Amino acid sequence: MLQCENVGLRFKDRILFKNVNIKFDNDYCYGVIGANGAGKSTFLKILAGIIEPTSGNIIKGKHDRISYLVQDHNAYDNDIVLDTVIAGDKELYDIKLEKDAIYLKEDFTEEDGIRAGVLEDLFLKKNGWQAEADAAILLSGLGIDNSLHSLYMKDLKETDKVKVMLARSLFGNPDILLLDEPTNGLDLESKTWLEEFLLDFKNTVIVISHDRHFLNKVCTHMVDIDYEKISMFVGNYDFWLKSSELIQKQMKDSNKKKEDKIKELEDFIRRFSANASKSKQATSRKKALEKIKLDEIKPSSRRYPFIEFVPERLLGKDVIRINKLSCELEGKTLIKNLKLTIDNTDKIALIGNNEQAKTALLELIYNNSNSINYGNTVSISYYPKDNSKYFDKKISMVKWLEQYSIDTDETFIRGFLGRMLFSGEESLKNVDVLSGGEKVRLMLSKMMLEKSNILLLDEPTNHLDMESITSLNKALTLFKGVIIISTYDRELIDTVCNRVLKINDDGTIIDFKSNYNDYLKKYGGENE
Numbered sequence: 001m002l003q004c005e006n007v008g009l010r011f012k013d014r015i016l017f018k019n020v021n022i023k024f025d026n027d028y029c030y031g032v033i034g035a036n037g038a039g040k041s042t043f044l045k046i047l048a049g050i051i052e053p054t055s056g057n058i059i060k061g062k063h064d065r066i067s068y069l070v071q072d073h074n075a076y077d078n079d080i081v082l083d084t085v086i087a088g089d090k091e092l093y094d095i096k097l098e099k100d101a102i103y104l105k106e107d108f109t110e111e112d113g114i115r116a117g118v119l120e121d122l123f124l125k126k127n128g129w130q131a132e133a134d135a136a137i138l139l140s141g142l143g144i145d146n147s148l149h150s151l152y153m154k155d156l157k158e159t160d161k162v163k164v165m166l167a168r169s170l171f172g173n174p175d176i177l178l179l180d181e182p183t184n185g186l187d188l189e190s191k192t193w194l195e196e197f198l199l200d201f202k203n204t205v206i207v208i209s210h211d212r213h214f215l216n217k218v219c220t221h222m223v224d225i226d227y228e229k230i231s232m233f234v235g236n237y238d239f240w241l242k243s244s245e246l247i248q249k250q251m252k253d254s255n256k257k258k259e260d261k262i263k264e265l266e267d268f269i270r271r272f273s274a275n276a277s278k279s280k281q282a283t284s285r286k287k288a289l290e291k292i293k294l295d296e297i298k299p300s301s302r303r304y305p306f307i308e309f310v311p312e313r314l315l316g317k318d319v320i321r322i323n324k325l326s327c328e329l330e331g332k333t334l335i336k337n338l339k340l341t342i343d344n345t346d347k348i349a350l351i352g353n354n355e356q357a358k359t360a361l362l363e364l365i366y367n368n369s370n371s372i373n374y375g376n377t378v379s380i381s382y383y384p385k386d387n388s389k390y391f392d393k394k395i396s397m398v399k400w401l402e403q404y405s406i407d408t409d410e411t412f413i414r415g416f417l418g419r420m421l422f423s424g425e426e427s428l429k430n431v432d433v434l435s436g437g438e439k440v441r442l443m444l445s446k447m448m449l450e451k452s453n454i455l456l457l458d459e460p461t462n463h464l465d466m467e468s469i470t471s472l473n474k475a476l477t478l479f480k481g482v483i484i485i486s487t488y489d490r491e492l493i494d495t496v497c498n499r500v501l502k503i504n505d506d507g508t509i510i511d512f513k514s515n516y517n518d519y520l521k522k523y524g525g526e527n528e
């Protein structure tokens with residue numbers, strides 16, 4: 001059991017939510033939804049006890065253990081896979097770290113000896129020596145091969161990273177599992193796997209997602225963050241959508257009736273308040289009028305950003321020629337002898353099981369590899385899958401975007417940010433606190449200002465809410481330049497792409513000069 005009692009959170013003047021009184025019961029699966037920046041991750045961090053609410057309390061069962069999978073899948077990139085899992089039992093991991101640090105000391109004192117003894121005891125009680133073996137069994141059970149256990153997280157593909165992070169969350173046998181956008185970057189097969197896993201999971205799950213299909217499949221309840229409120233509904237996403245539309249309609253209908261009544265009363269009062277014989281009735285109707293309260297219907301915070309990519313200069317005939325490009329990672333071939341000519345009308349869907357190969361190709365094209373010839377009209381913008389390195393400085397959004405704009409006038413930058421849904425004081429916020437989707441919106445703003453004629457996009461829809469995905473999709477269909485995109489979003493591929501480039505597992509390439517539907521008819525393989 002997990003309960004919110006009058007929980008509220010504000011950052012300076014901005015209220016994310018207030019007076020939250022909801023209860024999560026055992027064994028259900030709750031889907032948390034809301035626009036980018038609504039406060040979903042913040043709410044999960046409050047439930048996990050990582051941040052304190054500004055008001056109210058979180059009450060949890062005395063023995064309930066909570067674990068939490070973070071939104072950033074690159075969060076543990078510099079850790080070894082097995083350690084990442086063991087660290088899921090924080091208490092045990094902290095004991096191990098402290099113990100190891102004491103043994104490494106050169107001036108080992110008597111006090112250290114006593115402390116080490118205490119720690120050894122605790123470690124034994126928590127079955128510490130068994131931990132590595134347990135972690136390995138858990139990983140293997142989730143399909144992570146033994147050969148990957150000693151690698152760094154950064155060398156894993158995203159689907160495997162999610163599985164390791166899930167193993168980390170499961171390691172302490174949690175009663176309540178909190179998951180922040182676990183489906184980001186997952187291909188269809190891995191997403192289905194995760195759905196099955198959660199359907200079989202016996203304890204409570206609270207999961208954030210923007211993926212309708214996923215929410216419909218796994219959730220018993222929806223938790224919606226909007227209008228500074230958090231409301232809980234029984235049912236899956238589609239059920240929530242229908243019932244919230246119905247509630248809005250009922251509120252509008254009832255307001256319409258009340259407005260008619262108000263008008264009728266006002267007319268009466270106006271006509272008869274000067275009339276001595278009717279003035280008594282006019283007074284009582286005034287009282288009736290005061291009692292009618294209209295329901296407050298706030299516009300939803302779900303809005304569409306304005307995304308538009310306009311190239312400064314159109315591409316000439318000569319675009320990109322790739323001649324015998326090969327690439328390896330740790331001795332494994334990613335790309336083998338790629339020969340490719342890109343035309344100025346190409347919108348290429350980059351597909352294949354090996355995410356690292358797709359990312360490597362986009363990076364090689366962006367970074368002017370030796371085996372690539374570029375036409376002299378070419379200008380390239382790149383959306384990398386991992387954008388964390390762009391956001392490590394504590395500077396405001398306005399200052400951040402200024403770096404990428406020729407026009408550095410603050411009014412211009414603020415106006416631009418406004419169209420990307422960062423209004424007023426919001427645009428003075430530091431970039432390091434931005435939500436996952438807000439960071440993506442800023443990266444897209446940067447690309448819009450660059451006015452390039454080639455767009456390289458590596459999983460750009462991860463983190464975005466449905467409205468932003470719709471805006472991005474529309475912008476890409478209207479773009480008058482070349483696109484090379486790696487995405488699992490089928491709609492995006494179908495509406496944008498006219499050529500398919502598949503990187504096979506051995507690094508060889510299938511170059512198919514038609515759309516994805518035709519590709520599937522010829523080669524099959526929906527899961528890619």
Ligand SMILES: Nc1ncnc2c1ncn2[C@@H]1O[C@H](COP(=O)(O)OP(=O)(O)OP(=O)(O)O)[C@@H](O)[C@H]1O
Binds near residue numbers: 037043429433434465
């Ligand atoms: N420390 C902070 N100071 C000020 N504002 C913050 C801070 N941390 C987060 N925010 C803001 O609070 C809002 C909610 O952030 P949060 O990460 O919870 O959003 P989210 O609903 O998870 O969005 P997304 O779907 O994009 O991941 C955002 O506008 C974010 O910029």
Ligand SMILES: [Mg+2]
Binds near residue numbers: 040041042435437
């Ligand atoms: Mg979030």
